[in-house]
Amino acid sequence: MRKLVVLGGGYGGLAIIQELLNNHLPEDVELVLIDRMPFQGLKTEYYALAAGTASDFDLRVSFPIHPKLTIKYGEITSIDLEGKRVLLSQSDIIEYDYLVIALGCTDRYHGIEGAEEYTRSIQTFSNTRQTYQQLNNVKPYGNVNIVGGGLSGVELAAELRESRPDLNIAILDRGNRVLSSFPSKLSVYVEHWFQSHDVATRSQISITRVEDGVLYNGDETILSDETIWTAGIQPVKVVQDLLIAKDPGGRVILNSFSQIPEYTDVYVIGDCASLPFAPSAQAAGAQAEQVAHVILALWRGETPKLNALHLKGTLGALGKKAGFGLMGKTSVMGRVPRILKSGVLWLSKRHLG
Ligand SMILES: Cc1cc2nc3c(=O)[nH]c(=O)nc-3n(C[C@H](O)[C@H](O)[C@H](O)COP(=O)(O)OP(=O)(O)OC[C@H]3O[C@@H](n4cnc5c(N)ncnc54)[C@H](O)[C@@H]3O)c2cc1C
Structure with a gap:
């Protein structure tokens, strides 16, 4: 039996497993999924869990049950690319013939003193x-500061406002406006x-140091009962x-089949992969489907056909009633993108689950 091990059952990992199981997996191939959790956590909704407007249970998607799939729970501590094995905590070792790394990302603190210790994630x-x-x-x-005015910081601030009308909430961003990677119309x-x-939005704030209850913007001190860090991401430590x-x-630089060039039995997908787009659940899912077809073609001895990855756009929530989005080059604002976002969540729960 040949063993394909998938590390991480998030957006990318689950999508590749579904795609492989739906497309005639060869008889002599077995799949193993390793994750620390017994379900997928819908990361795109973590802002709502943090704010208290969605329950933990609402954000879980069950892993598939299939005779060809073994699920192993554990904390992955390292990958031995030469030895073709994955090391888990408590000295557990899993060997592989093929590996898919889909472990997602963690915060990036840019070397700012105290940021990791005194902010929430x-x-x-x-x-x-x-x-x-x-x-x-x-x-x-009390004062809550959100450092970083990108998609997740904006969604968290809006959701927290709906959950806690009493709090003094501020978004602190290094740039000139929130959502600086989106068209200015959306930021406005x-x-x-x-x-x-x-909700206060402060631009050109460059946090230089964090202490318990205080943020430093150069010489300025900003008092904070709680600070949430949404100011940058990087692949998880195992990939670092x-x-x-x-x-x-x-992010890992890959060849056109999403393989590590020196280790062509190893594929990297999602937030750990260097792709021509910003990391997103949508990119992870689209890349996963492409990689599944590459793997199946190679197993059949065929040359994989590569279709360019197309992303449909981005949707963001401003609480439960308003939203914003970018569809191609078109900006959309108001209730419609919010309804669309809820629809996408509903579909992805049913598709993945
Ligand atoms: C608040 C927020 C809002 C977002 N909104 C959007 C959005 O609207 N649209 C969008 O497209 N994207 C959005 N994103 C980004 C999106 O969630 C990620 O890009 C996506 O989840 C990446 O998929 P992935 O498969 O690479 O990793 P993940 O989905 O994060 O999956 C990684 C998996 O690996 C497991 N894992 C990691 N390390 C280990 C380990 N050491 N041992 C065992 N298991 C491990 C985790 O438990 C997890 O199941 C948002 C992100 C956040 C935080």
Whole structure:
């Protein structure tokens, strides 16, 4: 039997498993999925879990049950590319013939002193649960600062406003506007939403140091009962530790089949892979489907056909009633993108589950 091991059952990992199981897996191939959790956590909704507007249970998708799939739970500690094995905590070792690395990302603190120690994260299910507790225990009218005004920071601030109308919430961003990678029209819309919902947005704030209860913007001190870090991501530590070529964001540089060039039995997908787009669940899913077809073609002895990856766009939530999005080059704002976002979530729960 040949063994294909998938590391990580998130958006990319589950999509490749579904695609392989749906497309006539060869008789002599077995699949093994390794994750620390017994279900997929819908990471795109972690902002709602942190704010307290979605329950833990609502954000879980069951792993598939299939005679060809073995699920192994554990904490992956390292990958031995030469020895073709994966090491788990408690000295467990899993050998592979083929490997798919789909372990996602973690926060990037840019070397800022105290940032990791004194800010909260929404990058894993377990640290989002802790963030939920801390945020919802903040005293009435306390100060919550969100460092980073990208998609996840904006969604978290809006959702927290709906969950805790009493809090003083601010988004602190290094750039000139929130959502700086989106068209300015969308930023203006989102800034207006924040103004009318009493969320402060501060631009050109460069956090230089963090202490317990205080953020430093150069000489300025900003008091903070809780701070959430949404100011950058990088692949998880297991991937950071691999001594292979990476792009400036720390993502693994791949050949056109999404293989590590020196280890062609190893594929990397999702937030760990260097792709021509910003990391997203959508990119992870589209790449996973492509890689499944590459693997199946290679197993059949055929040359894989590569179709360019096409992404449909991005949707963001501003609480439960408003949203924004970018479809191709078209900006959309208001209730419609919010309804679309709920629809996408509904579909992905059913598709993945
Ligand atoms: C708040 C927020 C909002 C977002 N909104 C959007 C959005 O609207 N649209 C969009 O497209 N994208 C969005 N994203 C980004 C999206 O969630 C990620 O790009 C996507 O989840 C990446 O998929 P992945 O398969 O690479 O990793 P993940 O989905 O993160 O899966 C990684 C898996 O690996 C497991 N894992 C990691 N390390 C280990 C280990 N050491 N041992 C065992 N298991 C491990 C994890 O448990 C997890 O199941 C958002 C992200 C956040 C945080």
